[in-house]
Amino acid sequence: MTESVANTRAFEGLQIPAAGTYDLDAAHKRVGFVARHLMVSKVRGQFADASAVITIGEDPLQSSVTASINTASIETGQTDRDNHLRSGDFFESEKYPTMDFRSTGIKSHAGAEFVLDGELTIKGVTKPVELTVEFEGAGQSPYGFAVFGFSATAEIDREDWGLTWNMALESGGVMVSKKIKIEIEGEAIRRA
Numbered sequence: 001m002t003e004s005v006a007n008t009r010a011f012e013g014l015q016i017p018a019a020g021t022y023d024l025d026a027a028h029k030r031v032g033f034v035a036r037h038l039m040v041s042k043v044r045g046q047f048a049d050a051s052a053v054i055t056i057g058e059d060p061l062q063s064s065v066t067a068s069i070n071t072a073s074i075e076t077g078q079t080d081r082d083n084h085l086r087s088g089d090f091f092e093s094e095k096y097p098t099m100d101f102r103s104t105g106i107k108s109h110a111g112a113e114f115v116l117d118g119e120l121t122i123k124g125v126t127k128p129v130e131l132t133v134e135f136e137g138a139g140q141s142p143y144g145f146a147v148f149g150f151s152a153t154a155e156i157d158r159e160d161w162g163l164t165w166n167m168a169l170e171s172g173g174v175m176v177s178k179k180i181k182i183e184i185e186g187e188a189i190r191r192a
Helices: 079-086
Strands: 008-011 014-017 020-037 041-047 050-056 064-070 098-110 113-122 125-140 146-157 176-190
Touching: 014 125, 014 146, 020 146, 041 079, 050 176, 098 125
Parallel strands: none
Antiparallel strands: 008 014, 020 041, 020 050, 020 176, 050 064, 064 098, 098 113, 113 125, 125 146, 146 176
């Protein structure tokens, strides 16, 4: 058996990662979000500093993930907006330096799509969240590491976590949407 074959296994028509512990590759990840601005456009941002540990179970449906995101690492391409998001109006980064996610189970799956239940903690408030995860493939890097790729999305109401700052617009509506779309892309590397 070649090393690359040993890094994957068959599961319902997919070649998935071998059981084990994997770390999110800091060089190959994007932990982002989309919010509506002024009710007419979208603003995208990301967190530059995020980590995750993914445990792939012998039974793939018993796999789990924990993640931590540095709230001060927020980047939207506009310094004043980033500073406002770090402030007490939003993440209050000095008091709450991280937001954290912990999976609680795989709710369902169809093909390469898995629905992952979990708990997201922001500003000390923990609420359930459902991530739709697309498995992108598994294999071996040219450097000999077992890797797999994934993308994930979710939609949350930021006010559920106490992120309630807003401003009413004269034309109706508000400056920042309550609904936020989470967008994650990443590669994970198996621990030695």
